[in-house]
Amino acid sequence: GAVVSQHPSRVICKSGTSVKIECRSLDFQATTMFWYRQFPKKSLMLMATSNEGSKATYEQGVEKDKFLINHASLTLSTLTVTSAHPEDSSFYICSARQRGTTDTQYFGPGTRLTVL
Amino acid sequence: GDSVTQMEGPVTLSEEAFLTINCTYTATGYPSLFWYVQYPGEGLQLLLKATKADDKGSNKGFEATYRKETTSFHLEKGSVQVSDSAVYFCALTQYGNKLVFGAGTILRVKS
Numbered sequence: 643g644a645v646v647s648q649h650p651s652r653v654i655c656k657s658g659t660s661v662k663i664e665c666r667s668l669d670f671q672a673t674t675m676f677w678y679r680q681f682p683k684k685s686l687m688l689m690a691t692s693n694e695g696s697k698a699t700y701e702q703g704v705e706k707d708k709f710l711i712n713h714a715s716l717t718l719s720t721l722t723v724t725s726a727h728p729e730d731s732s733f734y735i736c737s738a739r740q741r742g743t744t745d746t747q748y749f750g751p752g753t754r755l756t757v758l
Numbered sequence: 759g760d761s762v763t764q765m766e767g768p769v770t771l772s773e774e775a776f777l778t779i780n781c782t783y784t785a786t787g788y789p790s791l792f793w794y795v796q797y798p799g800e801g802l803q804l805l806l807k808a809t810k811a812d813d814k815g816s817n818k819g820f821e822a823t824y825r826k827e828t829t830s831f832h833l834e835k836g837s838v839q840v841s842d843s844a845v846y847f848c849a850l851t852q853y854g855n856k857l858v859f860g861a862g863t864i865l866r867v868k869s
Binding site: 685745 | 790803804807859861
């Protein structure tokens with residue numbers, strides 16, 4: 643149980659295009675989902691927290707107009723990187739917290755974004 | 759603010775050796791503590807957790823005990839395998855807020 647999937651697992655795009663990454667909780671309802679960014683050999687950096695049906699809360703320094711987050715249902719959140727540039731290349735990981743719990747997050751397998 | 763400090767790696771061990779990865783934390787309240795493992799090219803997997811003082815989390819031969827008096831949550835395994843090679847992250851959360859991660863410790867196990 644408590645499986646989180648991400649799609650796509652890898653994406654390569656040209657500079658200036660937008661990319662959408664999906665995060666799904668497969669066997670539980672997730673009232674809260676989180677989006678992280680991980681640089682090579684580094685820890686995870688929280689980008690934003692999204693609650694189902696409401697606007698995402700972004701961490702300081704994260705551009706909300708560049709990283710659009712939508713959490714339209716209890717099992718799906720999306721991250722759209724708009725007008726991507728090479729510096730946006732990174733490993734993006736989502737996590738989900740199960741409805742009715744307050745501590746444990748379950749992580750997706752990650753999405754490797756490369757912007758040419 | 760809350761923080762987590764892990765021992766720096768990489769930690770390199772021979773197969774069947776004993777593993778300890780140190781983790782200490784700073785928090786104002788009573789956090790829940792976690793160990794996550796990340797295999798190359800993958801996301802994080804929950805390894806074990808403990809939610810209150812003196813709790814012991816265990817999974818797949820790994821153990822960690824929540825020590826409030828020393829604010830520690832050290833990860834141990836009695837006999838490591840090559841397949842345990844990965845990055846291990848210690849983390850905490852309080853009141854359902856965001857996870858605070860340590861920097862991660864690379865473990866390399868040689869056969």
